[in-house]
Amino acid sequence: MLLSGYAFRHKLTGEGARQIMAIHIPGDALDFQNLFLAESDHNVQMLTRGLVAEIAVPLIQELALTNQEVGRAIHVSTLVEASIFREWALNIGRRDARSRIAHLLCEFAYRLTTYGLQPSGTYELPMTQEQLADATGLTAVHVNRVLQTLQREGLIDRDRRMIRFPSWERLRDVADFNPRYLHTREEVAARANLS
Amino acid sequence: MDHRHLFDPLFRRWCRRIELSSQDKDALTALPWAQRTFTRDTYLVREGEPTTMCSLLVRGFAFRQKLVEDGARQIISFHIPGEFLDLQNLLLEVSDHNVQSLNRSSALIVNKTALLALMDSRPHIRRALWLDSLLDASVFREWVVNLGRRDARARIAHLLCELAARLKSAGVAQAEEDLYDFPLTQEQLADATGLTAVHTNRTLQSLRRDGLISLSSSQLTILDWDRLAEVGDFSERYLHHSV
Numbered sequence: 447m448l449l450s451g452y453a454f455r456h457k458l459t460g461e462g463a464r465q466i467m468a469i470h471i472p473g474d475a476l477d478f479q480n481l482f483l484a485e486s487d488h489n490v491q492m493l494t495r496g497l498v499a500e501i502a503v504p505l506i507q508e509l510a511l512t513n514q515e516v517g518r519a520i521h522v523s524t525l526v527e528a529s530i531f532r533e534w535a536l537n538i539g540r541r542d543a544r545s546r547i548a549h550l551l552c553e554f555a556y557r558l559t560t561y562g563l564q565p566s567g568t569y570e571l572p573m574t575q576e577q578l579a580d581a582t583g584l585t586a587v588h589v590n591r592v593l594q595t596l597q598r599e600g601l602i603d604r605d606r607r608m609i610r611f612p613s614w615e616r617l618r619d620v621a622d623f624n625p626r627y628l629h630t631r632e633e634v635a636a637r638a639n640l641s
Numbered sequence: 642m643d644h645r646h647l648f649d650p651l652f653r654r655w656c657r658r659i660e661l662s663s664q665d666k667d668a669l670t671a672l673p674w675a676q677r678t679f680t681r682d683t684y685l686v687r688e689g690e691p692t693t694m695c696s697l698l699v700r701g702f703a704f705r706q707k708l709v710e711d712g713a714r715q716i717i718s719f720h721i722p723g724e725f726l727d728l729q730n731l732l733l734e735v736s737d738h739n740v741q742s743l744n745r746s747s748a749l750i751v752n753k754t755a756l757l758a759l760m761d762s763r764p765h766i767r768r769a770l771w772l773d774s775l776l777d778a779s780v781f782r783e784w785v786v787n788l789g790r791r792d793a794r795a796r797i798a799h800l801l802c803e804l805a806a807r808l809k810s811a812g813v814a815q816a817e818e819d820l821y822d823f824p825l826t827q828e829q830l831a832d833a834t835g836l837t838a839v840h841t842n843r844t845l846q847s848l849r850r851d852g853l854i855s856l857s858s859s860q861l862t863i864l865d866w867d868r869l870a871e872v873g874d875f876s877e878r879y880l881h882h883s884v
Contacts, residue, residue, distance in 0.1 A: 457786045459795075460874040465786040479779070482772040487779050487879040510771075511764045518732065521771055525729040528774060529737050531781035532717045536707040539715040539788040539835030583789030622710045626689065627737040 448474050451496015452572045456580065457488045466581035467534055468527065469493070469554060469573070473561055473637060478524045481507060494572045519639035526629045526636075533627045538583040541622060546582040547592045548621035551602065555611060556625055561637070571609045596620075645670050647699040647749060650723025650811060655769045665765050672759060674749040679703075679742035685726060686740035692730035695753050698722050701746025702824055706832065707738045716833035718780055719743070719804060719825070723811055728774050731757055744824040776881055783879045788835045791874060796834040797844045798873030801854060803880070805863055810882050823861035848872075 448470050455468040467488070470476060476490050476498065492498075510517045530553075537549050554571070558564040575593070579586045596602045601617045603610040611617050648670055655661055676699070679685065685696055685703065703720045717738065720726055726740045731753050760767045780803075787799050808821050825833075831841040848854050853869045855862045863869055870876075 455782070457782065459786065459790050463790040465789040467782050467785040479775060482768060482775055483779070483881050484883065485878065485881075487881070488782055511767055514761055517767070521774075522732050524771070524778065525732055525774060528729060528778035528781055529733070531778055531785060532705070532707060532738055535717045535781060535784045535788055536709065536715040538785060540709050540713040545709075580789075626735060629733050629735070629737070632733055 447499045447501075448472055448476055449497040449499055452493040453490060453496065453498075454493050454577070454581075455488055455490050464580045465583065466577060467531060469550075469581065471554075471557055471561065472496075472563055473641075475520070475523050475527075478506075478520055479527065481510060481520070481524070493577070515639050519636040522629075522632050522636040523640075526633045529627045529629060534581075543582070543584055543588055543592050544595065545620060545622055546584065547578065547589060548596065548601070548617055549623050550578065550581055551609070551611070552618055552621045552623035553628070556623075557628065560628075560630055560634070566614075568608055568610045570607055571604075572607065644674060644676055644749060647676070648697075650699070650813075651697060654723050654811065658772060659765060659769050661765050661769065665763055668759055668763060669766060672751050672755045674751045676747060676749050678745070678747045681742060681744055683742045684739060685742060685748065686730070686736050686738075688736055688739050690736050692727070692734060692736050693753060694750050695728060695730060695756050696726045696740075696748040696750045698724055698726055698746060698748050702743035702822075703740060703746055703748070704743050704829070704833075705738050705740050714832045715835065716829060717784060718777065719833070721807060721811055721813065725770075725773055728770060728777070731760070731770070743829070779879045779881060784833075793834070793836055793840055793844050794847065795872060795874050796836065797830065797841065798848060798853070798869050799875050800830065800833055800873075801848075801861065801863070802866075802870050802873045802875035805861070805866075806875075806877055806880060806882075810880070819863040819866060821861045821863070822859065823856065824859045 450472050453470040453476055454466050456464050456466045458464055480486050510520050537546050541549060555569050558569060559566045575589045576586045579589045597604060600612055601620060603612055652666060688707065698720050699722050703726055704716050705718045706714050706716045708714050726748065730736060760770055787796050791799060805821050827841050827845065828838045831838045834841065845856060849856065853865050853872065855864060
């Protein structure tokens with residue numbers, strides 16, 4: 447469980463190219479996905495300095511299967527994560543570069559604000575352009591160009607690692623972002639049960 | 642009508658991974674399932690609708706898809722008999738994607754409250770259903786990699802390997818000849834790999850020309866598994882067949 451800082455999931459292809467498939471914020475579980483699997487099929491890495499709480503798999507399995515409330519909360523959290531993977535497949539498979547990056551930024555900001563981690567308006571974006579590229583299936587050069595375009599259009603405003611969204615509605619339109627897939631109601635309830 | 646035998650592919654799959662008692666199996670089959678048949682492209686689940694049912698595919702193929710605002714479609718998984726199509730809907734209130742029948746198919750459908758109640762009272766069933774959702778999620782992750790970081794040839798080869806490996810594992814392929822049911826259109830293949838239909842067609846032709854596959858009237862033959870897996874950068878690990 448990520449208590450502070452940011453982390454991400456990724457996989458490498460045979461050639462060593464990296465694909466990031468999730469960005470994690472404080473309060474996210476990092477490997478409930480492995481709860482009933484014998485071996486891990488991907489990597490989880492810290493994005494920044496952070497604090498992680500660990501628990502042995504058999505203990506959490508036991509809890510998940512015997513305690514109904516905790517079990518459901520963990521179960522919901524794994525299902526919401528899977529929904530985010532699906533949305534990322536859509537993002538990478540069928541949106542252009544500009545929408546992909548905008549979508550990633552919308553998701554990140556929306557989740558931080560929903561879980562009360564950062565006030566809406568200004569966000570710390572702990573990712574390098576290379577990491578943004580690996581999360582969107584683009585090259586770092588392409589990401590750089592898109593960020594400049596978004597900045598020129600007044601959709602984002604960057605100052606070092608801080609990023610602001612002067613026109614959230616327009617950014618959301620560009621991103622084709624609809625938060626339905628984040629299942630916020632269910633996840634808020636699950637988090638309340640787990641904390 | 643006795644539909645118990647329709648659960649066989651599901652139980653075969655589960656019992657390789659989880660110890661289910663005969664009471665567990667009886668309790669699951671005793672739920673008020675209704676069998677429904679679907680024609681090609683029929684929607685089983687629609688994005689944005691409240692979730693009320695869960696469906697287990699028992700015949701034919703189905704797929705999940707999402708649309709972007711301008712209507713472009715991304716297929717996010719294919720399903721074969723013995724797999725649930727919408728397990729996440731057990732605990733999520735609104736469907737976040739569509740499920741469609743790929744060819745003529747048949748599914749057993751049950752009210753989700755009945756399945757939830759069973760899951761709450763039987764830990765082995767909970768574990769089995771949950772494990773299935775985790776396996777789905779692992780496939781979604783691999784597809785993100787496939788779309789984001791493999792070229793067209795590798796993407797298509799990877800998808801063919803995955804379907805073949807899953808059909809073989811489910812025991813529904815003629816494995817000795819590496820011959821598989823393959824009812825996908827080139828457009829569906831394109832939507833599953835983030836390519837255009839033209840690009841997909843060209844890529845399939847090159848895989849054929851190189852002697853890796855042959856494809857005719859809904860049947861796929863894998864002529865050189867090792868080379869196809871190499872082209873597709875395919876490793877079975879994410880399918881967790883040995884869990």
